[in-house]
Amino acid sequence: NYVTSMAFNSVRPILGGVFERVELFGTHRVKWMTELHKSLPKETIPSWYGGQKDYKPLEIYG
Template identity: 50%
Template sequence: MVINVNYVTETLMNLIRPIWGDLFNIAEIYGTNKAVWIPRLLKHFPRESLPEWYGGNRKDYKPVQIRG
Protein backbone atom coordinates (compact mmCIF):
# COMPACT_ATOMS: atom_id res chain seq x y z
CA MET A 1 0.00 0.00 0.00
CA VAL A 2 1.15 3.46 -0.85
CA ILE A 3 -0.86 6.08 1.01
CA ASN A 4 -0.95 9.83 1.21
CA VAL A 5 0.86 10.38 -2.09
CA ASN A 6 0.56 13.67 -3.93
CA TYR A 7 -1.49 14.03 -7.11
CA VAL A 8 1.48 13.91 -9.50
CA THR A 9 2.90 10.71 -7.98
CA GLU A 10 -0.53 9.04 -7.87
CA THR A 11 -1.18 9.89 -11.53
CA LEU A 12 2.29 8.75 -12.61
CA MET A 13 2.01 5.44 -10.76
CA ASN A 14 -1.44 4.81 -12.25
CA LEU A 15 -0.07 5.51 -15.75
CA ILE A 16 2.87 3.13 -15.24
CA ARG A 17 0.64 0.39 -13.79
CA PRO A 18 -0.40 -1.16 -17.17
CA ILE A 19 3.18 -1.11 -18.46
CA TRP A 20 4.76 -2.84 -15.45
CA GLY A 21 1.99 -5.42 -15.18
CA ASP A 22 1.89 -7.64 -12.11
CA LEU A 23 4.47 -5.66 -10.19
CA PHE A 24 2.14 -2.66 -9.85
CA ASN A 25 -1.13 -4.61 -9.91
CA ILE A 26 -0.55 -5.80 -6.36
CA ALA A 27 0.12 -2.26 -5.09
CA GLU A 28 -2.75 -0.14 -3.84
CA ILE A 29 -2.13 3.57 -4.37
CA TYR A 30 -4.10 6.20 -2.44
CA GLY A 31 -3.86 9.96 -2.53
CA THR A 32 -4.22 12.48 0.25
CA ASN A 33 -7.99 12.06 0.79
CA LYS A 34 -8.28 10.30 4.17
CA ALA A 35 -11.97 9.63 3.61
CA VAL A 36 -10.96 7.26 0.79
CA TRP A 37 -7.92 5.42 2.16
CA ILE A 38 -8.71 5.04 5.86
CA PRO A 39 -11.73 2.72 5.29
CA ARG A 40 -9.71 0.65 2.81
CA LEU A 41 -6.75 0.48 5.19
CA LEU A 42 -9.05 -0.71 7.98
CA LYS A 43 -10.25 -3.57 5.76
CA HIS A 44 -6.71 -4.98 5.82
CA PHE A 45 -5.57 -4.12 9.36
CA PRO A 46 -7.40 -4.06 12.70
CA ARG A 47 -7.95 -0.62 14.22
CA GLU A 48 -6.03 -1.68 17.34
CA SER A 49 -2.82 -2.19 15.36
CA LEU A 50 -2.75 1.21 13.64
CA PRO A 51 -1.65 4.57 15.04
CA GLU A 52 -4.22 7.34 15.34
CA TRP A 53 -2.98 9.23 12.27
CA TYR A 54 -3.84 6.19 10.10
CA GLY A 55 -7.33 5.79 11.54
CA GLY A 56 -6.41 3.45 14.37
CA ASN A 57 -6.74 3.85 18.10
CA ARG A 58 -3.19 3.09 19.28
CA LYS A 59 -1.92 6.02 21.28
CA ASP A 60 1.31 4.33 22.38
CA TYR A 61 2.61 3.72 18.84
CA LYS A 62 6.19 4.91 18.32
CA PRO A 63 7.44 4.61 14.72
CA VAL A 64 11.01 3.65 14.00
CA GLN A 65 11.18 6.14 11.13
CA ILE A 66 8.77 8.43 9.30
CA ARG A 67 9.38 9.23 5.65
CA GLY A 68 7.85 12.06 3.73
Protein backbone atom coordinates in the same frame (compact mmCIF):
# COMPACT_ATOMS: atom_id res chain seq x y z
CA ASN B 1 -0.45 14.18 -5.70
CA TYR B 2 -2.50 14.14 -8.87
CA VAL B 3 0.44 14.07 -11.31
CA THR B 4 2.11 11.14 -9.52
CA SER B 5 -1.14 9.18 -9.45
CA MET B 6 -1.74 9.75 -13.15
CA ALA B 7 1.84 8.80 -14.05
CA PHE B 8 1.70 5.67 -11.91
CA ASN B 9 -1.66 4.59 -13.34
CA SER B 10 -0.42 5.07 -16.91
CA VAL B 11 2.76 3.02 -16.29
CA ARG B 12 1.03 0.27 -14.29
CA PRO B 13 -0.22 -1.76 -17.33
CA ILE B 14 3.26 -1.70 -18.87
CA LEU B 15 4.90 -3.09 -15.74
CA GLY B 16 2.45 -5.97 -15.46
CA GLY B 17 2.20 -7.78 -12.14
CA VAL B 18 5.04 -5.91 -10.45
CA PHE B 19 2.73 -3.24 -9.04
CA GLU B 20 -0.59 -5.10 -8.93
CA ARG B 21 -0.73 -4.88 -5.11
CA VAL B 22 0.40 -1.24 -4.85
CA GLU B 23 -2.23 1.44 -4.31
CA LEU B 24 -1.63 5.20 -4.19
CA PHE B 25 -4.08 7.21 -2.11
CA GLY B 26 -2.36 10.58 -1.88
CA THR B 27 -3.58 13.06 0.70
CA HIS B 28 -7.27 12.12 0.57
CA ARG B 29 -7.45 11.02 4.23
CA VAL B 30 -10.95 9.51 4.16
CA LYS B 31 -10.06 7.28 1.20
CA TRP B 32 -6.83 5.83 2.59
CA MET B 33 -8.14 5.48 6.15
CA THR B 34 -11.12 3.48 4.87
CA GLU B 35 -8.81 1.11 2.98
CA LEU B 36 -6.43 0.88 5.94
CA HIS B 37 -9.27 -0.18 8.22
CA LYS B 38 -10.38 -2.82 5.70
CA SER B 39 -6.87 -4.29 5.54
CA LEU B 40 -5.76 -4.23 9.18
CA PRO B 41 -7.42 -4.95 12.53
CA LYS B 42 -8.20 -1.71 14.41
CA GLU B 43 -6.11 -2.77 17.42
CA THR B 44 -2.97 -2.81 15.23
CA ILE B 45 -3.43 0.74 13.93
CA PRO B 46 -2.04 3.74 15.88
CA SER B 47 -4.62 6.28 17.09
CA TRP B 48 -3.17 8.99 14.83
CA TYR B 49 -4.30 6.82 11.88
CA GLY B 50 -7.77 6.20 13.30
CA GLY B 51 -6.99 3.16 15.43
CA GLN B 52 -7.62 2.54 19.10
CA LYS B 53 -6.58 5.15 21.66
CA ASP B 54 -4.88 2.52 23.85
CA TYR B 55 -2.57 1.36 21.01
CA LYS B 56 0.89 0.49 22.30
CA PRO B 57 3.67 0.27 19.71
CA LEU B 58 5.81 -2.84 19.66
CA GLU B 59 9.21 -2.30 21.25
CA ILE B 60 12.13 -4.39 20.04
CA TYR B 61 15.34 -4.61 22.00
CA GLY B 62 18.42 -6.25 20.65
